[in-house]
Amino acid sequence: MSGFDIAPEPDAEGLTANLQGLDAQGQPISLPVVQERPLTIYLNRQEIITAMTLGDRPKEMAVGFLFNQNMLKRGDVIIGIDYDDDIDVVVVRTAHETDYEAKLQKKIRTSGCAQGTVFGDIMERFEAISLASDTQLSTSQLVALSKQINTVPSLYLKAGAIHGCVLCTPKRPLVYIEDIGRHNAVDKIAGHMFLNNVSGHDKIFYTTGRLTSEMVIKTVLMEVPILVSRSGFTQKGVELAQQAGLTLIGRARGSRFIALSGTERIIFDQTENSEDAGDFSEKASAQRAFYDQNR
DSSP: OOSOSBOOOTTSTTSEEEEEEEOTTSOEEEEEEEOOEEEEEEETTEEEEEEEEOSSOHHHHHHHHHHHTTSSOTTOOEEEEEEETTTTEEEEEESSOOOHHHHHTTEEEOSOTTTOEEETTHHHHHHHOOOOSSOOEEHHHHHHHHHHHHHSOOHHHHHOSOEEEEEEOSSOEEEEEEESSHHHHHHHHHHHHHHTTOOOTTOEEEESSOBOHHHHHHHHHTTOOEEEESSOBOHHHHHHHHHHTOEEEEEEETTEEEEEEOGGGEEOOOOTTSTTOOOOOOOOOHHHHHHHHTO
């Protein structure tokens, strides 16, 4: 009904809890709050990392994380994925052993929420990727995508304190996944793409988070040529986008945006005075709406 292949499930069991408290006037309140769970990821027999996550889609999260850390490569054969929700552990099993031990020695902490991590050798793969040059996005398509993404029912609208990432074509959003950390949401989509053999060359990646170096690196590793955010940029993120030839669009709200890299893929077919170019108001989350009502 939403038009997405995979859409947020804000009412799914275990994703939120209703907590009781007092507002600034001392009145009792009840608010939905997102859950936070650890997920320990194993690659074959080796423990790789424990990340704090929303708790949904653990298999996609594990595969996407390993792919974005260059521990899984295209063509690697996964023979099994085992998840134990009693101990919050997921084990990805491959047909052949990997060189994960060397990669673990190059771990770098990043600016990502919920303990962002990248491993040093991914830059070799990053530099070898050539992004598709024929994928284009018009400004009218960007407005339509943003409106659909920001108005569909989501955990953000229900509870706030969440990041969302969306894999799109120029014509419609396909896969919308949320998590407490923006890099977790990216990894879940990367895992979905890996497990379902989805190509990124003709896709757009939309995120609610900042356009940091980590976001740019992971988008390029997924071979997606256009990255859009309603948030802003970091200098290193822009530098890496320019190096990779990635189209980088930030502060995308309504008909307004700023592009700092790869502008040749953008078709400027709409002005602020166009009939459908109005700056629609992004809905507030339940927590933000409550705060605004009681200021």
